[in-house]
Amino acid sequence: MKDCLFCKIIRKEIPADIVYEDKSIIAFFDINPANKGHTLVMPKNHSNNLLEDNEDDLKNISLAVKKIGNAIMKATNAEGLNIISNINSVAGQVVFHTHVHIIPRFKDDGINFKVQRRYYDEGESKKLASKIKTLLK
Ligand code: 5GP
Numbered sequence: 001m002k003d004c005l006f007c008k009i010i011r012k013e014i015p016a017d018i019v020y021e022d023k024s025i026i027a028f029f030d031i032n033p034a035n036k037g038h039t040l041v042m043p044k045n046h047s048n049n050l051l052e053d054n055e056d057d058l059k060n061i062s063l064a065v066k067k068i069g070n071a072i073m074k075a076t077n078a079e080g081l082n083i084i085s086n087i088n089s090v091a092g093q094v095v096f097h098t099h100v101h102i103i104p105r106f107k108d109d110g111i112n113f114k115v116q117r118r119y120y121d122e123g124e125s126k127k128l129a130s131k132i133k134t135l136l137k
């Protein structure tokens, strides 16, 4: 896509610290890392988010996340990772080209993804689970 920031990086019109690239996937460092080694993995094909990806891209992105995640752990000596993909602005998505964040984690690194717990009303969880199950049939 002509005006998409990540498509521009894919076309090498904008520089980035690329850690992996093949014919369908590219991965480069986030310009504002949550921790050193914070990497964005994405398909080269433009799509707005993970839910809009075709099956081949989804397969390739999963395999790349595994491979790159392991390399990041080794390179940074991270004790863990957060692997997340924001979908739509309400969830914090800012760049609308599918990408998965791999964030290296260290003990006491000050990052906190803990959220306030919500509670279901009586019977509500069963109803919602059944609604989703029906949509998946
Ligand atoms: P989102 O919030 O859409 O899930 O994540 C977009 C990410 O892209 C942000 O974490 C942001 O720091 C990163 N980002 C924004 N602009 C650039 C850029 O020009 N280059 C690189 N490498 N990362 C960027």
Ligand code: ZN
Pocket (backbone or CB within 6 Å): 001, 004, 005, 006, 007, 008, 045, 046, 047, 096, 097
């Ligand atoms: Zn794009």
